[in-house]
Amino acid sequence: MNVIEVKNLTKDFGDFRAVNDLSFSIEEGKITALLGPNGAGKTTTIQMLLDIITPTSGSISFFGKDLHTNKEEILSKVNFSSPYVALPSNLTVMENLLTFARLYGVKKPKQKIEELADFFEIRNLLPRMTTSLSTGQLTRVNLTKAFVNDPKVLLLDEATASLDPYIADKTLTVLERMQKERKVTILYTSHNMAEIERLCDRVIFINKGTLRDDGTPQELMSKFGHKDLNDVFISIATEEE
Amino acid sequence: MNSGRIKAIVMRHLYLYKGRSLPRFMDIFFWPVMTLLTWGFFSVYLGKLNLGNINIISVLLGAVVFWEIVQMSQQAVSVYFLEDVWEKNFLNIFVTPLTLGEFFAATAILAIIKIIITAAVLLTVAYFSYHYSIFTLGFAVIPYALNLFIFGMVIAIFINAIILRFGTSAQVLAFGVILILQPLSAVFYPVTALPSFIQPISRILPTTYVFEAMRATLAGGVFDTTSFLLALGLNIFYFIVVCFFFSTMFKIVKRKGILLKVQN
Numbered sequence: 001m002n003v004i005e006v007k008n009l010t011k012d013f014g015d016f017r018a019v020n021d022l023s024f025s026i027e028e029g030k031i032t033a034l035l036g037p038n039g040a041g042k043t044t045t046i047q048m049l050l051d052i053i054t055p056t057s058g059s060i061s062f063f064g065k066d067l068h069t070n071k072e073e074i075l076s077k078v079n080f081s082s083p084y085v086a087l088p089s090n091l092t093v094m095e096n097l098l099t100f101a102r103l104y105g106v107k108k109p110k111q112k113i114e115e116l117a118d119f120f121e122i123r124n125l126l127p128r129m130t131t132s133l134s135t136g137q138l139t140r141v142n143l144t145k146a147f148v149n150d151p152k153v154l155l156l157d158e159a160t161a162s163l164d165p166y167i168a169d170k171t172l173t174v175l176e177r178m179q180k181e182r183k184v185t186i187l188y189t190s191h192n193m194a195e196i197e198r199l200c201d202r203v204i205f206i207n208k209g210t211l212r213d214d215g216t217p218q219e220l221m222s223k224f225g226h227k228d229l230n231d232v233f234i235s236i237a238t239e240e241e
Numbered sequence: 242m243n244s245g246r247i248k249a250i251v252m253r254h255l256y257l258y259k260g261r262s263l264p265r266f267m268d269i270f271f272w273p274v275m276t277l278l279t280w281g282f283f284s285v286y287l288g289k290l291n292l293g294n295i296n297i298i299s300v301l302l303g304a305v306v307f308w309e310i311v312q313m314s315q316q317a318v319s320v321y322f323l324e325d326v327w328e329k330n331f332l333n334i335f336v337t338p339l340t341l342g343e344f345f346a347a348t349a350i351l352a353i354i355k356i357i358i359t360a361a362v363l364l365t366v367a368y369f370s371y372h373y374s375i376f377t378l379g380f381a382v383i384p385y386a387l388n389l390f391i392f393g394m395v396i397a398i399f400i401n402a403i404i405l406r407f408g409t410s411a412q413v414l415a416f417g418v419i420l421i422l423q424p425l426s427a428v429f430y431p432v433t434a435l436p437s438f439i440q441p442i443s444r445i446l447p448t449t450y451v452f453e454a455m456r457a458t459l460a461g462g463v464f465d466t467t468s469f470l471l472a473l474g475l476n477i478f479y480f481i482v483v484c485f486f487f488s489t490m491f492k493i494v495k496r497k498g499i500l501l502k503v504q505n
């Protein structure tokens with residue numbers, strides 16, 4: 001089953017076309033990377049998927065239902081994490097996580113948070129003020145927030161940027177585990193190609209808002225005759241339209 | 242409306258008072274009391290000048306306490322909105338199933354809590370310092386206060402919409418609105434004291450009717466039903482307009498893709 005279905009999605013900011021007639025669908029339980037150079041339209045696309053940006057045209061549906069008309073129901077099964085949004089710095093980590101657990105209607109919020117906190121190794125951070133955390137600690141807290149409602153779909157916009165290699169590795173392991181055990185569908189942007197090779201079942205490559213390529217990392221590597229995704233990225237980013 | 246989500250927002254703000262914020266407590270206790278004391282001493286002084294037989298303390302302190310309700314309601318609803326903008330948390334909140342209606346319901350509840358606490362403090366101070374009791378107005382206090390509370394919210398939602406659309410740089414301008422409305426609302430003097438070309442503006446503000454009614458009640462001891470209904474009618478009208486205005490601004494912001502940028 002396709003969990004996300006995007007058809008002819010276009011976004012114009014004034015005269016500028018940030019996303020151009022983009023169509024793709026994402027199967028349940030797959031980890032998909034949305035790749036592209038800076039300014040390609042990845043964040044714009046993700047924010048349209050969250051109904052934070054209204055598309056100029058095209059349609060978005062989750063679980064076979066239109067996002068616009070079923071927003072409340074869909075958003076309760078989706079979550080999101082990105083370093084460009086913060087959690088209130090003047091609350092403790094626990095208070096922050098409790099707030100989101102309640103917003104998502106989580107049944108036993110404290111228990112859920114403690115369970116996730118063990119998972120992300122932030123148990124000792126729970127009573128701390130959010131302002132006192134390091135960047136990497138914050139990222140882990142953000143990821144905990146992203147899992148608080150047991151999302152069916154997770155949208156991550158550069159969520160692993162600024163993690164140390166050990167925590168980055170752990171995070172990827174967690175994402176892999178969540179995918180296997182709970183069939184979480186993940187759409188993911190990152191500029192770390194090694195991470196994407198390891199994690200993603202599929203790569204959707206966009207440039208200047210337009211879909212350029214779509215396939216497994218292996219397919220793309222053999223198509224472009226490169227040994228790693230980094231070189232594929234450079235090839236696609238520099239090709240003429 | 243989902244009560245769990247409203248509770249989430251209410252709790253999120255109540256956490257901030259858990260023994261960690263002196264300025265927030267000053268907001269509730271200190272500043273309003275200072276205002277009250279200033280006007281209290283002033284009215285005691287005027288009382289001694291013997292300017293006729295109206296009870297100056299009742300009129301002035303009633304006006305001060307009542308205006309405080311408008312201001313607190315406006316400030317609370319604006320600040321509880323801005324808190325998430327300042328903290329760059331806005332996007333996180335609006336990608337949850339929370340609706341705008343739930344969000345504003347939560348801020349209204351918070352504003353009511355804040356107003357009740359402040360009003361209790363003010364009335365206690367006024368009673369012990371000046372033997373003033375707002376309950377000389379009788380049961381009328383409640384409908385008057387309700388109208389003032391709603392109008393404070395109306396102004397706040399208007400201000401919030403402007404900030405949402407034009408960013409926090411519009412903040413200073415937005416907060417000025419309340420300063421324009423105070424002289425127009427006939428808080429300390431009757432509408433007729435205003436220049437005649439300004440009076441029509443004054444008469445489209447619900448607050449004007451509340452303050453006129455308050456003085457009438459103090460003078461004659463009757464509850465002015467007409468003024469109350471006029472104020473309520475205007476409030477309902479403005480409330481609908483301002484909700485529509487906010488949701489239009491929200492739509493524009495989503496179309497322009499600047500919701501994320503509001504917070505920067």
Ligand SMILES: Nc1ncnc2c1ncn2[C@@H]1O[C@H](COP(=O)(O)OP(=O)(O)OP(=O)(O)O)[C@@H](O)[C@H]1O
Nearest residue numbers: 013018037038039040041042043044045497498499
């Ligand atoms: N609100 C906006 N108004 C006008 N232009 C915008 C707006 N948001 C994004 N853009 C433009 O749209 C294009 C796509 O931006 P977007 O943020 O989606 O890129 P991205 O793929 O996420 O890039 P990065 O890798 O740098 O995060 C950019 O050229 C950007 O300048």
Ligand SMILES: [Mg+2]
Nearest residue numbers: 042043044157
């Ligand atoms: Mg981006």
